[in-house]
Amino acid sequence: MAKIKLSSISTNAPKKLDKDKVKAATREILEELDELQNLLYAQHKYSVLLIVQGMDASGKDGVIKNVTGTLNPQGVTVYSFKAPTKDESDHDFLWRVHKQAPAKGMIQVFNRSHYEDILIQRVHKWIDDKTAAKRMNAINDFEKLLAVHNNTQIIKCYLHVSHEAQQQRLVERTEDPRKMWKYNEQDIEESKLWDKYMDAYEDAINNCNYIPWLIVPADQNWYKEYLVALTLRDTLKALNMKYPRLKK
Template identity: 65%
Template sequence: MSKIRLTEISTTPPEGLEKEAVKLMTKEIVKELDELQNLLYAQHQHAVLIVLQGMDASGKDGLIRKVLGNMNPQGVNVKSFKTPTDEEKEHDFLWRIHRHVPAKGMIQVFNRSHYEDILIQRVHKWIDDDTAKKRMQAINDFEKLLNEDNNTTILKFYLHISQEEQAKRLQERLEDPRKMWKYNKSDSAEAKRWKEYRRMYEDAFEHCSDVPWNIIPADKNWYKEHVVAQTLRDTLRSFEMQYPPLKQ
């Protein structure tokens, strides 16, 4: 597999796509996802883990709302991983992650994930490269375990925005009353580490690719939502699920 270079991948949709036409297609896909998720929950044979990663303001929250918001909440969980608590720090880095993996029949979304422990930790030099390499191997083993031991399909998405779009969205958090709650005083400082984060993401793509990454152009929300919805739809279709028969 060739090394992923984010500078060589566009953050915008392919030319020629019509926004409104794509949004209509997404709307139909979301309707189908509702039925497929119901099948997943009823059949109770597969689990799905969706990993969302991306720079600050890449649109993870909005994506979750638009693509998964119409599904039965009994069958979908969302977990956001923030700074580890004191209790979590007393365990291995995957301890707090493993507690939230999906059971059969469930879709679990990680809004940020175990990858933060080889991203922000390295950017801030809280761990060295040797520790990062050990963690990357542990991540590969962890994801293999989920797949082989619990029939869990993992979909990993990197929401790929440009530095200019990030700056625009961070500024909106200072000006738009509906978005001010998202503002974090560390946003500006983290944005200045853009190149370091890019390098660490590319390293993660290279060394944690047993489960492939989907690099999603994310400057335009309508396109990002379409690609993720379509990928999830195609994955659920591939399970060829059927409703269980009447119990005797």
């Protein structure tokens, strides 16, 4: 498999696409998702894990809200990973993640994930390359466990923004009163480490590919939401789910 080089992938929606038409298509997909989610819940055989990764201001919160916000909340949960607690640090890095794996019938969304353990931790040299390599193997084993032993459909999205778009959005957070709550001084510092983050992401995407990644051009929200919704819809559709028959 050819190595993925992020700098050679556009962060923009394809030029030929019409924004309004794409938005209309997304609305239709979301309606289809409603029925598919109901089937998933009723059949109680498969589950979905939607992992959303991306740099600060790449639009993780927005895509989660707009793609999963119309689903029945009884069948979808979002878990946001923060810095590990003391208790979490006292266990292997996947301990807290495994706990949050989806039950049959459920859609679980990860806002950030175990990938942070080979991204931020690597960029800041809290772990060395050897440990990172071991973690990547462990991540492949872990995702295989969920996929093989609980029929979990894993969708891994990398929200691919340009450094320019990110910086612009970070500035907006200092100016727009509705966005100020998201502003965090630390984000500016992290943004300076852009190239190191891209290297770490590339390694994660190329090595943790037991489940392949979806690279989502993320400079335009309408395209990003369309692509994630479409992938979720296609993944569910491919399962050929059926409502269980009446048990007599």
